[in-house]
Amino acid sequence: MTGTHVTGGRAVLPVVLSATFVQLLNVTVAQVAAPSIQAGLGMGPGAVRLVLAGYTLTYACLLITAARLGDRYGYRRLFAIGTAIFLMGSLACAAAPGPAWLVAARLVQGAGSGLVAPQVLSIIQVAVPERGRARAMGLYGATMGIASLAGPLAGGLLAGFGWRPVFLVTVPVALISLAGAALLPAARGTGSQRVDVTGAVLVTAGFGALLLPLTLGREVGRPWWTWAGLAASVVLLAAFALTLRRPDALIHPSVLRDRTARWGVTLVFVFNAGVPSFTYLLMLHLQTALGRSPLAAALISAPFAAAAIAGSRAAPALSARHGPRVLTAAALALAVTVVTLPPLLNGPWATAPLAVGGGAFGVFTASVFALVPAGVGRDAAGSVSGLLPTAQQLGGTIGVALGGLAYAAAPGGSFWYAMTYEGAVFAVTALISLRQAHPGRRRVRRTASPPTATDASVRIAASVHWKRQNRDGGW
DSSP states (O other): OOSSOOOOOTTHHHHHHHHHHHHHHHHHHHHHTHHHHHHHHTOOHHHHHHHHHHHHHHHHHHHHHHHHHHHHHOHHHHHHHHHHHHHHHHHHHHTOOSHHHHHHHHHHHHHHHHHHHHHHHHHHHHHSOGGGHHHHHHHHHHHHHHHHHHHHHHHHHHGGGOSHHHHHTTHHHHHHHHHHGGGSOOOOOSSOOOOOHHHHHHHHHHHHHHHHHHHHTTTTTOOHHHHHHHHHHHHHHHHHHHHTTSTTOSSOHHHHHOHHHHHHHHHHHHHHTTHHHHHHHHHHIIIIISOOOHHHHHHHHHHHHHHHHHHHHHHHHHHHHHTTHHHHHHHHHHHHHHHHSGGGTTSTTSHHHHHHHHHHHHHHHHHHHHHHHHHSOHHHHHHHHHHHHHHHHHHHHHHHHHHHHHHTTSTTOOHHHHHHHHHHHHHHHHHHHHHHHSOOOOOOOOOSOOOOOSSHHHHHHHHHHHHHHTTOOOO
């Protein structure tokens, strides 16, 4: 990260978290409004799917490159540029005269969000004092929960006025984020290496070739170009992996050597192969199979999002007390939730499992986004800020594709099959997190006792540092 810590003012968190809020709100609010968009512009199902997927496509493809650009040119600068691009894309979406314009505007929106997202994590690392970072990441997770709650509700309410207000709802918050960018610290990463343009092109094209077929393949009948795209992604991403040997590689070399970073990114990827697909399939089943309106479906699923906020706020204290074991418990709680939900969903008893699952989601997300950056070296922190949301988006896209296949395995859709897939994903997440909590028994000489601290974030960071010094393999 930066060579010296830059302390930010009280406005830092509201500014960066407002940007996180509109990024995530923009995903769910458009999903709920998809029928209105289709009717308003006379679009086919494939075109509507491209409107929804276009945002996440450019968002996910730019994250790694954006993290390195922030290291090189400054986090505040990239935050402001990305927010301005997102704002222009939102206005263009609302003014779209036809399908092609709307798809292009969604691509612009996603590009803006992709530039912003890594800067949020980097700014929190450099602008929030160490003793307050666990609380900041708890608020970061709570923001995700609020956005996931507000998106379906806003989409259901606004869809009655047409689809254009759905894209305007993010504009006021984006304007606040853009104005507040001037209050952010002018920090950047260590060193002055150039951005590896070859690596940036390869990773962007590789993720694009991977995500586009995964997102649209089933809807368009998996024509030849989807298989060609998947094959091309393997070649492009393999070529990108070769560029990581360069001294100015897009991903800092220390990330590849850092066990905490490797396992943390893996955890985020696997976990998010379950959560976005769960919420997507839940809303799909409520509306298509059970005949609920978009607003009614949002209200039924509201306990999940509301409990996610509470779980995120509780995460710092739980992480400080239990460390990575809290990730195992949260993943297991989600696994139990999803496999017990199907028989309860069409009655009044779904609230309890949804609330348990939402709380577990909030605890896991806030904890993992606090524990991983706290456990990596300073040089790797900037790259991790790009890798974590990349793993989040990539896992989510793959999970929606696989969960959709499970749901479609039976005529009319099978929520049982879909939730079996979800349960398996969360069970695997719990197994991976066990490796984090118990990194293996080695006969090593302890040179010091683990330090103690009263503040949550200090205790997390101190524990990680002590384990590293004693060669205990990270977490």
